[in-house]
Amino acid sequence: MGNVEKQEIMASINCVTYNHAGYIRKALDSFLMQETDFQFEILVHDDASTDGTSDIIREYAKRFPDRIFPLIQEENQYSQGIDNISGAFNFPRARGKYIFMCDGDDYFLSPHKLERQVNYMEAHPECTLCIHSARIELVGKALADMQMRPYHGNRLLSPEEIVDKPSGYAMSSMAFPARLVKNLPEYYVDCPVGDTPIQLMAAAEGWGYYMDEPMSVYRVGVRGSWTSEGKAGDYKAKQRAYYDRMKRTYDQFNQATEGRLKEAAESACLRTYYLTMVNTKVFKEIFARRYRRYFRELTPRTRFLLWFEYRMPWLYHKVRNGFMGA
Template sequence: MTDGSNRNIMASINCVTYNHGAFIRQALDSFLMQKTDFEYEILVHDDASTDKTSDIIREYAAKYPDKIRPLIQTENQYSQGIDNISGAFNFPRARGKYIFMCDGDDYFDSPDKLQKQVDYMESHPDCNLCIHSARIQLMGKAVAERQMRPYRKTAVLTPEEIIDKASGYAMSSMAFPARLVTDLPDYYTDCPVGDTPLQLMAAANGYGYYMDEPMSVYRVGVVGSWTAEGKKGNYAGKQQAYYERMKVVYEEFDKATGGRFKAAAMSASNRTYFQTKVNTRDFKEILNPAFRRYYKELSPLTRFFIQFEYRTPGLYNLLRRSFTGSR
């Protein structure tokens, strides 16, 4: 490593954070522990946190001024209608040849992550997306863990596999060439989430590579997260609105790519619709034969509970209340 004066940055770590005071130190430490033979930078965008997140970022930036480049907002940008903070604020200031993604409540779990992914992309210049498996931490009364493993072995991924997939990719696993985001299409800026359009952009311009090695951690159930906030209020309405926006994204992607991936894009859109129906327990649509393919993609345990709730809702709710302590 150089002392940071060298501006030939190979990798930019893109970290977006909001009220992650309980987690941001672990994220920043995981970035700083990376062992590389190249220079990298850490771009941290704080969206006007109301807890101690911004203070912690300033502390780290003062200690590592040649590594950490903070952007701390005084007004929350997400509330102003900017969904994809990365594209608006971090991608334009990235100096690295490659960009690595990780939200402030997640973290890297291997000191060799950057080196391994950069090495692959350097030797395979047509690869537009490099991902890996991740550990999932389920936050709650007790922290539980499982794996986010979209594929069973290391593999090259076709564009269609990236677009139309049964299992998502951990944001903290994603790395791609910075050239991918020099000109953001409408389907990026119109998308309510930041990872899906990046994957679509990668698929439109090349192929992907999956490493079957858990090198990051994805936290689920963090208070204040996009997922947690979405479950408040009119959840069914929010899910419907989410699907409608994602449907537009896939239609815009199909138009932008001249119909080259129409079948994959339409299938991905239909899967999103099906998943919102699973989330809201719309049994008529969940068990609709038209969505049989997506139903079979659910885990056996998920299918068991769906059938249990559908066939014996009274017993299901009684047992759920007894286990959760709810009334």
């Protein structure tokens, strides 16, 4: 890494974890492998894991005391109503000029990820969000060549594009100036997810840049993840509650930015509503003409399956049950 002992910390890696004993070593090793000519720190928040994750973090922190800084909770904070753990516990202690995001079940692929994104943002101070594509890893399934690739080719991202986009950004790809989160707006605190309000804050303050290279991995299907927990219990009620909170987030964002990105925010909010309709199979809304734009954003496979289930539900469920039972 070079002679960086006396340099200021340039990057803070923000890692939030809970019951990731099977994954956290991979994440920490991918952070430690970063090759940079600047100093960086690794902030790990463990939300009172019960599977040994905490012990692994302590082991790494003991081995790398000048690099890894853990905060291990005795009581689960998410269950106490704190949705955005990063803003409550990691952002306030970040010393880096830039913050990198990566949950404990994801990991970095490229050893040059930190340096490439920092170098770009250093050369372009107006850039408030630097992202890249990510490889998708399906837990418990054979490897497949899948990516979260929202764009094709390196490119600038306008504030409107960051707010209103047809496909999401991998959390593990996100890097941004730490100044964005020094004073968190109300819409960050109230939002049910942590990445969307960061993107909104970035759009409010500047523009983005996308690197078309998979420099991290996004794991899908991890037990206990936000996505899997959201599918438990009364799924329809959870989806309604999710949309209500997201709508409030976009409304608060519009107020905070005095409507500068109102059109993009309203479209993003409508897309969120539409996707909850897709998730809960409300076909009257799914195929309504006013949502045609969002329907076309779905993958061809998803569109086909929705039409199949809507037009021939008996055959769809027969085929699906036969496939699942095979």
